[in-house]
Amino acid sequence: MSADSTPGLDLDRLGAWLPQAVAGAGTSLSATLLAGGKSNLTYAVTDGVATWVLRRPPLGHVLATAHDMAREYRVMTALQGTDVPVPTTVAFCDDVDVLGAPFYVMERVEGTPYRYAGELETLGHERTRRISERLVDTLVALHAVDPAAIGLGDFGRPDGFLGRQVRRWKKQMDASYTRDLPAADELHRLLAGAVPEESATGIVHGDFRLDNVLTDDRDRPAAVIDWEMATLGDPLTDLALMCVYGRLGERVRGDSIVDCASAPGFLSEDEIVARYAAGSDRDLSGFGWYLGLAAYKLAAILEGIHFRHLEGQTVGEGFDRIGEVIHPLLDSGIAALKEN
Incomplete structure (x- = not known):
């Protein structure tokens, strides 16, 4: 999938990073921008076998403290095992050379985010x-x-x-x-x-x-x-x-x-x-x-x-x-x- 259809993702760089963080992940990736994100950007990423969800900050103008990936990753990780249902977190990356901003990867949970x-x-x-x-x-x-x-x-x-x-x-x-x-x-x-x-x-x-x-x-x-x-x-x-x-x-x-x-x-x-x-x-x-x-x-x-x-x-x-x-x-x- 072209970079134009996945703004905010460099799939080649992501493909080089992902296998180092996720055992068994492939290097050839495709991705889809998931609908509904008006703040942090959320993508479905797949290597053709497994599918994950990736979150990163929005492009351009970003308010201080408003898009902290590390905090988001930490709270979901901590809540696993409680009565609050959260996705299983997989990996966090603070190396901005990969995607230009910190991001994290989590499991894809089947479900509908009802909006309307x-x-x-x-x-x-x-x-x-x-x-x-x-x-x-x-x-x-x-x-x-x-x-x-x-x-x-x-x-x-x-x-x-x-x-x-x-x-x-x-x-x-x-x-x-x-x-x-x-x-x-x-x-x-x-x-x-x-x-x-x-x-x-x-x-x-x-x-x-x-x-x-x-x-x-x-x-x-x-x-x-x-x-x-x-x-x-x-x-x-x-x-x-x-x-x-x-x-x-x-x-x-x-x-x-x-x-x-x-x-x-x-x-x-x-x-x-x-x-x-x-x-x-x-x-x-x-x-x-x-x-x-x-x-x-x-x-x-x-x-x-x-x-x-x-x-x-x-x-x-x-x-x-x-x-x-x-x-x-x-x-x-x-x-x-x-x-x-």
Whole structure:
């Protein structure tokens, strides 16, 4: 397969490296860019006998700390053997001479990353409800893991996590500004002025939603993927982000927006929060602040993608409307904080 069809991969260099890291791997490789990646790039790589999945950072403009391959590889490796389903990690490479950036290889897990309501509608109400229930249960299971017990006690700095999140995403937003966004300034002001006391420390996925979970043909989570933002901190940020993705999908339709939560049968936001609360002992009072932070974080991520699209550095389709969706997202965050 030509380099033009696999941007970000030099298959000759990868073919020279892979057998040194994976016993029995061949040197003649072909690869396919997997659909759905608007951040780190994900490929299926095969030597004609075995198939692996390779992850690397996006091309071009990359925000500091946002695409750390080593952290993503480490957290998935540590979670193997827990109640959280993850792919088996195979090899990590920090030699940028191979692909121009650090990357890692993992097993390919069979499953579907449901993204759109239409995909779930074909399954029916009952199956969609079951999938969404198990999605919430998987999040509860992740947040119940003791980080120290699996070697992740030093994976982050949980003290002051929420305040740092506000500052971090302000920095990320500022780094990607292409236009004036007064609502972003207002939302940041509200967040910074009312940082709550944090809930008990846990592993935070950082981008938990249905299309970051591979669902098998029996409607079970086969693997949680896309751990690039994982850290230690307040896990309620994961729950809030999942809810905000649902709100965004209801407000803005289009092929660049995750709207699976709008499918008939999918748990409502209230049902998601209630199911999470029933499985966890975390205090959900003041959850509106977390929803505001989630809206700000997602807006910063999308503004970064919008920046790369304007620079011609995105790979794949569905980027042309990203810039539009940021406005209602910021407005919903401000409303959540004012209603808190």
